[in-house]
Amino acid sequence: MLTIRRARWADLPLLDTLEKEFDRDLRHIVLKQTPRLKMYLRRTPELNRIIAKRFRKWVRSKKAIVLIAEVDSTAVGFSTISIETNRGLLPKRFGYIGYLFVSRHYRGQRIGSRMLKELVSWLGKRRIRHVGLSVFADNRHARAIYKRWGFGDHGLFMWKLR
Numbered sequence: 001m002l003t004i005r006r007a008r009w010a011d012l013p014l015l016d017t018l019e020k021e022f023d024r025d026l027r028h029i030v031l032k033q034t035p036r037l038k039m040y041l042r043r044t045p046e047l048n049r050i051i052a053k054r055f056r057k058w059v060r061s062k063k064a065i066v067l068i069a070e071v072d073s074t075a076v077g078f079s080t081i082s083i084e085t086n087r088g089l090l091p092k093r094f095g096y097i098g099y100l101f102v103s104r105h106y107r108g109q110r111i112g113s114r115m116l117k118e119l120v121s122w123l124g125k126r127r128i129r130h131v132g133l134s135v136f137a138d139n140r141h142a143r144a145i146y147k148r149w150g151f152g153d154h155g156l157f158m159w160k161l162r
């Protein structure tokens with residue numbers, strides 16, 4: 001049975017494991033398309049520390065939520081959303097999906113859809129209608145799913161690879 005629950009402080013080691021699985025998977029997906037991106041996807045100890053700190057902040061914050069998806073008590077995915085503010089630009093406040101991940105074996109079972117629904121509902125309760133995320137251009141699978149969910153490609157970050 002699928003359960004989606006809010007992550008707590010005690011889940012930080014589990015989130016660390018899931019985040020690393022996400023990172024390995026993303027690296028695999030992106031580098032298969034564009035091997036030259038390798039240097040940009042390197043995980044430094046500093047980045048690991050920044051990510052761990054971010055999760056510590058999110059699990060305690062009223063302005064963020066971290067969800068864990070479990071099938072029969074086994075963690076199979078996680079997602080995060082945080083409320084961000086723009087200075088000068090519109091929308092003034094929006095939800096930013098930092099992570100949305102389902103383990104390979106469990107994909108295509110609407111677990112991602114269920115998590116997204118909960119993230120958006122959490123945001124709606126805070127009267128925020130705008131929601132955005134970043135995705136690698138090479139991550140065609142995720143982009144196709146995001147399109148299906150109504151997200152459009154309205155911004156593009158370009159790199160001149162070295």
Ligand SMILES: CC(C)(COP(=O)(O)OP(=O)(O)OC[C@H]1O[C@@H](n2cnc3c(N)ncnc32)[C@H](O)[C@@H]1OP(=O)(O)O)[C@@H](O)C(=O)NCCC(=O)NCCS
Nearest residue numbers: 100101102107108109110111112113134135142144145148
């Ligand atoms: C993106 C991801 C979270 C989706 O999770 P999931 O549980 O497999 O997705 P779902 O089963 O809920 O499918 C989502 C929808 O996309 C549809 N879909 C599935 N595969 C698709 C494809 N290749 N193209 C288009 N639509 C697709 C499903 O039918 C479903 O539609 P519905 O909501 O109308 O039923 C998951 O694939 C993942 O973790 N990918 C690797 C990590 C990643 O790239 N994350 C994004 C980084 S920004």
